[in-house]
Amino acid sequence: MPAVIEVRNLHKRYGPHVAVDDVSFAVEQGEIFGILGPNGAGKTTTVECVEGLRTPDRGEIDVLGLDPRRDRAELTQRLGVQLQDGQLPDRLRVGEALRLYGSFYRRPADPAALADALGLAGAQRTPYAALSGGQKQRLSIALALIGSPEVAVLDELTTGLDPQARRDTWDLIQDVRARGVTILLVTHFMAEAERLCDRVAVIDGGRVVALDSPAALAERVQGGQRIRFRPSVPFEDALLTDLPDVTGLTRQGDVVVVTGTDNALGAVTSVLARHDIAADHLRVEQAGLEDAFVALTGGDEKTRRRRTP
Known part of the structure; x- marks a missing residue:
């Protein structure tokens, strides 16, 4: 065209x-x-x-x-x-x-x-x-x-x-x-x-x-998964962030958001089960345009201000 x-x-x-x-x-x-x-x-x-x-x-x-x-x-x-x-x-x-x-x-x-x-x-x-x-x-x-x-x-x-x-x-x-x-x-x-x-x-x-x-x-974003859930009981981040297949963990109120490789879901649910933690309202998402945008523009507002002339 x-x-x-x-x-x-x-x-x-x-x-x-x-x-x-x-x-x-x-x-x-x-x-x-x-x-x-x-x-x-x-x-x-x-x-x-x-x-x-x-x-x-x-x-x-x-x-x-x-x-x-x-x-x-x-x-x-x-x-x-x-x-x-x-x-x-x-x-x-x-x-x-x-x-x-x-x-x-x-x-x-x-x-x-x-x-x-x-x-x-x-x-x-x-x-x-x-x-x-x-x-x-x-x-x-x-x-x-x-x-x-x-x-x-x-x-x-x-x-x-x-x-x-x-x-x-x-x-x-x-x-x-x-x-x-x-x-x-x-x-x-x-x-x-x-x-x-x-x-x-x-x-x-x-x-x-x-x-x-x-x-x-x-x-372009490295393949992987984003896993969202509400844990039935509190737990330390290290329980999941120490897993080889997990690349990050954030909390949005009472919702835990875990990012990781394509094998992250199995690894996360297995560890939670061993510790008697239920993952309520669990949802798995693949990388989208928003993930690419964050990766391309440096993520948070503070980083963007440092990069902007």
Whole structure:
């Protein structure tokens, strides 16, 4: 598939702070491409350079064959953007917002049809202030699509939504891609990236530290298991951490989380049984994108701050 976005050696500095340091990636036509990273990693700055909202210090960006700064007027007609902190006047009604934004474009989508497709048909006369969080997110997506864009950039799409609204929004994004729109998705939710993205670029400290499909990134993590359970009686960590097949143990309230090799489950349950400890609500998980993300970005927030320029 041809690339619709190409970023080569992008660099952006704010005073002494390097926000983006030699970032390169390409987004293929028709895919959902994710940009992941901890807070302050450079995700939003990278995307703002792609959108033409910021000027990079050096590097090259090509979006649909256009330079985002030189050809910004033309790119605006072909690129839809859902901003991380977008707000509208409280009294502006949904239908009014769609018609207003549609007037900015050469070939706007039909506002009524778009509202119907995005589940806003019954809210067209509703003021922005009266919308639920999920409805506001649907409206922000509708405004990004009202110009019939070829590419849509969605930044922190589901932040602040409840679990059901988040899942509804994920279904909506898959429908948008089915309409032929290429999507660049900025997120820090691993489940969101696993559910939606064909490929992801993980950015940490302003650099791309990995680029692959979510499944392939998960496979990079050393094979093994994560075992969660509630012990029937207290025990010392060393009972399990001394086992050769166990690589780590953490506690989350009264839940014990053990990580280890593919043989860890048998080793852990055998030791617990010998000590008359029942493992209640036991659950075994395989490594996923979140494990890869932690391994790639250094784990905890303190470590990430040390690695960020």
